[in-house]
Amino acid sequence: MKVVAGVDIGATKIATGLVSLSGDVILVESASTPQRGGSLTVALLVASMIRDLLSRVGATLVAVGVGTIGPLDIRRGDVVDTPNVGLRSFKVRDPLQRELSVDVYVVNDCVAAVWGEYRVGAGVGSSNVVYVTLSTGIGCGVIVDDHLLLGKDGNAHEVGHIVLDTSGRFVCGCGGLGHWEGIASGANIPKTAKILAEEWRGPRTEAFERSLAGSITPEDLFRYWRQGDSFADYLVGFLAEVNAAGLASVINAYDPEVLTLGGSISLKNPDFTNITLSRVRKYLINRPPRMLITPLGDLAVVIGAAMMAINTPANLLKIQGGRRFSGYEDLPYS
Amino acid sequence: MKVVAGVDIGATKIATGLVSLSGDVILVESASTPQRGGSLTVALLVASMIRDLLSRVGATLVAVGVGTIGPLDIRRGDVVDTPNVGLRSFKVRDPLQRELSVDVYVVNDCVAAVWGEYRVGAGVGSSNVVYVTLSTGIGCGVIVDDHLLLGKDGNAHEVGHIVLDTSGRFVCGCGGLGHWEGIASGANIPKTAKILAEEWRGPRTEAFERSLAGSITPEDLFRYWRQGDSFADYLVGFLAEVNAAGLASVINAYDPEVLTLGGSISLKNPDFTNITLSRVRKYLINRPPRMLITPLGDLAVVIGAAMMAINTPANLLKIQGGRRFSGYEDLPYS
Numbered sequence: 001m002k003v004v005a006g007v008d009i010g011a012t013k014i015a016t017g018l019v020s021l022s023g024d025v026i027l028v029e030s031a032s033t034p035q036r037g038g039s040l041t042v043a044l045l046v047a048s049m050i051r052d053l054l055s056r057v058g059a060t061l062v063a064v065g066v067g068t069i070g071p072l073d074i075r076r077g078d079v080v081d082t083p084n085v086g087l088r089s090f091k092v093r094d095p096l097q098r099e100l101s102v103d104v105y106v107v108n109d110c111v112a113a114v115w116g117e118y119r120v121g122a123g124v125g126s127s128n129v130v131y132v133t134l135s136t137g138i139g140c141g142v143i144v145d146d147h148l149l150l151g152k153d154g155n156a157h158e159v160g161h162i163v164l165d166t167s168g169r170f171v172c173g174c175g176g177l178g179h180w181e182g183i184a185s186g187a188n189i190p191k192t193a194k195i196l197a198e199e200w201r202g203p204r205t206e207a208f209e210r211s212l213a214g215s216i217t218p219e220d221l222f223r224y225w226r227q228g229d230s231f232a233d234y235l236v237g238f239l240a241e242v243n244a245a246g247l248a249s250v251i252n253a254y255d256p257e258v259l260t261l262g263g264s265i266s267l268k269n270p271d272f273t274n275i276t277l278s279r280v281r282k283y284l285i286n287r288p289p290r291m292l293i294t295p296l297g298d299l300a301v302v303i304g305a306a307m308m309a310i311n312t313p314a315n316l317l318k319i320q321g322g323r324r325f326s327g328y329e330d331l332p333y334s
Numbered sequence: 335m336k337v338v339a340g341v342d343i344g345a346t347k348i349a350t351g352l353v354s355l356s357g358d359v360i361l362v363e364s365a366s367t368p369q370r371g372g373s374l375t376v377a378l379l380v381a382s383m384i385r386d387l388l389s390r391v392g393a394t395l396v397a398v399g400v401g402t403i404g405p406l407d408i409r410r411g412d413v414v415d416t417p418n419v420g421l422r423s424f425k426v427r428d429p430l431q432r433e434l435s436v437d438v439y440v441v442n443d444c445v446a447a448v449w450g451e452y453r454v455g456a457g458v459g460s461s462n463v464v465y466v467t468l469s470t471g472i473g474c475g476v477i478v479d480d481h482l483l484l485g486k487d488g489n490a491h492e493v494g495h496i497v498l499d500t501s502g503r504f505v506c507g508c509g510g511l512g513h514w515e516g517i518a519s520g521a522n523i524p525k526t527a528k529i530l531a532e533e534w535r536g537p538r539t540e541a542f543e544r545s546l547a548g549s550i551t552p553e554d555l556f557r558y559w560r561q562g563d564s565f566a567d568y569l570v571g572f573l574a575e576v577n578a579a580g581l582a583s584v585i586n587a588y589d590p591e592v593l594t595l596g597g598s599i600s601l602k603n604p605d606f607t608n609i610t611l612s613r614v615r616k617y618l619i620n621r622p623p624r625m626l627i628t629p630l631g632d633l634a635v636v637i638g639a640a641m642m643a644i645n646t647p648a649n650l651l652k653i654q655g656g657r658r659f660s661g662y663e664d665l666p667y668s
Contacts, residue, residue, distance in 0.1 A: 071619060109487065123560075128486045136640055144490045145649045147481045151589025152462045153621055156478045160620040162583035163498060165574050174619045210563065241500050249496035253587050255485025285405060285495040285508045315479045 005050045006306030008109060009033065009042065009068035011084035011136040011187070011270040016049040017299065018057055019306035023120050025226055027053055028302060035086030042087065043080075044097035050100060064104040065309035067112025067301040069137065074154025077106035083173030084137050084187055093320065095297055101106070105308045105320050106156060109133070109301045113262055113294070114141030115148060116304025119311060121296045123258050130256040131294065132247065134273075135263030137173075138181040141304075142254050148313040159250050160185065164242055168193055176262070180246040184239050186265055190217045195234055207232035222269050236272060243276045247291075248283030257284050260294040268299055337393040340640030342443060343367065343376065343402035343426070345470040345521070350383040351633065352391055353640035357454050361387055362636060367515045369420030373630050376421065377429035378412075384434060398438040399642035400426055401446025401635040403471065404411045408488025408653055411440035417472050417507030418521055427654065429557050439642045439654050442488060443467070443635045447596055447628070448475030449482060450638025453645060455630045464590040465628065466493070466581065468607075468637030471507075472515040475638075476588050482493035482647040493584050494519065498576055503529055514580040520599055523552045530569055541566035545617050570606060582617030583623075589620050594628040600631055 003026060008015040010033060017028035029049055034041045046066070048265060054061055066077075073080050086110025096104045107115075114123070114131035123129035129143045138160030142149045149156040160181035161174060170192065172182025182191050193211035200208060205225035208231035210216040216224075223230035266273045270293060277291050294300050312321060337360060342349040344367060351362035363383055368375045368596075380400070388395055395635035406413050410429025413419075430438045441449075448457070448465035457463035463477045472494030477482045483490040493513035494506060504526065508515025517526050527545035534542060541558035542565035544550040585593060600607045604627060611625050628634050646655060 071637070110556040128490070144478075144483045144485055145481070147479070149478045149483075149588075151478055151620075152439050152591045152623070153589055156462070156587070156589040158589070158619050159588040161586040161617075162496060163579035163617050164500060166498060168581050172619075176582070176617050176619055178617070245497035245500050248510070249493075249583070252492040254483075255487055255490040255492070257486045267480055283413075283495075283497050283510050283512070285492050285506075285513070286489050289486070292663075 001057070001059045002062050003057070004062060004306050004309040005053070005064045006107040006302040006304070007046055007064065007066040008305060009066060010109065011069055014046060014049070015302050016046060016053065017302040017306065018053050018059060019303065021310060023307065025299060025303060027057055028299065029053060033085060037087060039089065039091045040095050042090045043092055043099070047099035061100060061102055063102050063309035064096060064100060065112065065305035065307070066096070066104065066106045067109040067305040068092060068106060070108040070139065071153065071155045071158065072106065072108060074150055077104070077320060094238035094283070097142070100323055103309070103321065105312055105316060107316065108139065108157065108307060109140065110139040110141035110157065111148065112141070112304035112308055113296070113300040114143055114301055114304065115313065116296055116307050117260050117294060118143050119307045120303065121249070121294060121300070122260050122292060126257040128256045130250060130259045130260065131300070132250060132253055133260055133263030134185070134243065134261065136186045138185045138246070140250060144254055148315065150315055150319070159246065162246065162249050164245055174176065180242065184242045184246070186218045189221060189239070190214055190216055193235055195219065196238060197231070200231060200234070202230055202234070205229045205231045211235070218265060222272060240272065240276045240279055244279035245283050247276070248280050251280070251284060251289060254287050256289045259289045260293045261292070262294040262296070262300045266293055335391070336396050336398060336594060337391070338640050338643040339387070339398045340638070340643070341380055341398065341400040341634040342635035342639060343380070343400060344443065346348050347634050348380060348383070350380060350387065351636040351640065352387050352393060353373065353637065355430055356642060357641065357644065359633060359637060361376045362633065363387060371421060372423045372424065373556035376424045377426055377433070379561055381430055381433035395434060395436055397436050397643035398430060398434060399446065399639035400430070400438065400440045400490065401427060401443035401639040402440060404442040404473065405487065406440065406442060407490045408484055411438070411654060437643070437655065439646055439650055441642060442473065442475065442491065443648065444473040444475035444476070444491065446638035446642055447630070447634040448477055448638065449647065450630055450634055450641050451594050451628060452477050453641045454637065455628060455634070456594050456626060460591040462588070462590045464584060464588055464593045465634070466584060466593065466595055467557045468519070468577065468595060470597040472519045472580070474584060478588055482649065484649055485597065485652070493580065493587070496581055496583055501613045518576045518580070523555060523573070524548055524550055527555065527569055530572060531565070534565060534568070535570070535621060536564055537564045541562045541569070545569070552599060552651030556606060573609045574606065574613060579617050581610070582614050585614070585618060586620050590623045593623045593625045595626070596628040596630070596634045601628055631658065
């Protein structure tokens with residue numbers, strides 16, 4: 001059996017799956033993302049995960065698609081100075097091609113996910129599709145007029161780094177001021193909770209004390225919120241407002257027909273996600289798109305990355321499709 | 335002589351020019367934008383301006399390109415519910431085609447301008463180009479990977495309506511909250527000046543009194559600023575910060591190689607524009623593009639609209655290129 005591999009390199013977890021040439025997920029395995037090591041550490045781990053999966057299934061690999069945390073250098077297929085992984089920069093495409101001797105395509109994780117949405121998810125039949133992840137970071141993949149946006153370095157969708165606050169209080173992991181991700185992503189919620197706790201004049205609830213101490217996690221926060229904690233309610237309301245403003249900015253910037261939400265914060269908290277979506281309209285000028293949680297669930301990036309290898313977008317093929325390996329002619333490239 | 339017409343429909347002014355098939359501007363005339371009338375008022379005015387120009391030059395018209403204030407319905411070529419013109423909605427494409435019997439292409443004014451920048455301006459040779467206007471409104475045109483962004487309704491670039499403030503203090507002309515345009519565009523500067531004056535605790539300067547009374551214009555403001563008025567200095571600093579955050583969001587969203595600035599606020603106040611540009615970097619995650627005031631000056635939209643008619647982008651041709659008139663075969667369509 002011939003297969004492709006779809007890889008999702010996240011800030012804390014790497015998921016690798018084998019996918020049939022007709023797009024079905026066969027087997028997926030996960031590992032923690034290395035926070036230390038050299039520039040090849042991540043790629044060598046992924047290569048060994050793929051080899052392990054192949055040996056368990058007895059399949060032949062014909063191509064690999066990788067959706068990774070960004071920013072990236074789209075020409076080299078490397079991750080460059082990412083704010084949420086200890087390693088900051090690491091190589092992906094070249095070492096994977098050397099290790100596995102097949103074509104490897106590397107894009108931003110949300111670019112992979114939106115491609116999956118467009119080919120086999122909620123975006124099938126639409127020409128304008130946006131995927132947004134609310135997770136450790138905040139990211140986005142965009143298709144406008146059936147064209148997948150890449151940009152000069154492959155980062156034409158870093159909407160997690162659009163500015164939603166100019167007060168200077170919120171500093172993003174990338175160093176930028178007032179970024180959406182710097183306020184509302186999983187990695188930054190504890191910091192935002194502390195800033196809001198320092199300004200809070202209401203009752204000293206449990207969520208307030210944990211926030212002030214800087215020890216509240218997103219999971220804690222949403223649990224306190226469901227228990228009726230008044231500070232948690234204030235903080236979650238603030239985050240929903242920020243996310244609604246961010247999503248509206250995305251819709252005003254790209255004018256999509258369909259917008260899907262993925263990432264652990266969206267997927268684990270559909271109540272919060274629906275409150276967020278209900279607040280988007282007051283920030284919109286463009287006609288609202290269909291908005292929903294991704295039907296691809298937490299495999300959106302794995303599936304999308306695999307679809308990148310199966311039906312490579314023309315502009316990515318132009319940039320990264322230089323080498324040709326033996327399995328290549330089996331793939332239904334679009 | 336065969337010519338195309340390039341039309342710039344702005345909030346306060348309509349400029350119409352004749353352009354040779356090799357891209358040279360022959361003659362331009364201006365009129366005030368009608369704020370009242372029926373759905374055909376704007377189109378009939380433009381048609382009479384074009385006829386007048388043609389008779390003065392003795393030229394034959396082969397196509398028309400229009401860059402208009404948005405938002406628009408890209409399929410019909412109509413303007414729909416624009417916040418800054420009294421008429422709100424009006425038809426452009428169909429009545430112009432009927433009146434002039436040539437192909438007419440209608441896009442957002444900044445979409446036209448970025449196409450002009452890409453074909454004959456600062457974007458020649460670049461695949462990723464963004465044009466931003468700071469004027470009565472704030473708008474943007476975007477080319478990513480040599481692809482002109484349109485979106486489901488032709489509004490895949492309404493970045494004037496990205497959200498930069500969630501305090502609820504600033505209401506945009508479109509009704510949305512905290513939009514860049516709602517804070518920093520020419521139409522909204524008097525309102526922002528009043529809000530900041532009400533919060534001001536410094537000396538009661540002339541600019542402060544005018545702002546508090548709601549009677550300061552952008553021209554006044556920049557004059558007071560150059561004269562050293564302390565409230566004007568505070569307000570201009572605030573606007574530079576908001577514009578820097580907005581431009582950084584645009585760069586983070588589209589990853590351009592070149593970003594040009596047009597519109598009356600940028601063109602008339604290069605000192606302010608340069609201060610704004612110097613503050614962009616602290617909000618960036620993407621690699622900075624080349625940033626400059628457009629070399630096409632205040633004819634950017636007229637020239638870009640004409641280039642739309644001369645070398646129509648493939649996706650626009652698909653949407654609006656249904657009719658074929660006699661002059662069509664003379665045009666070097668790309």
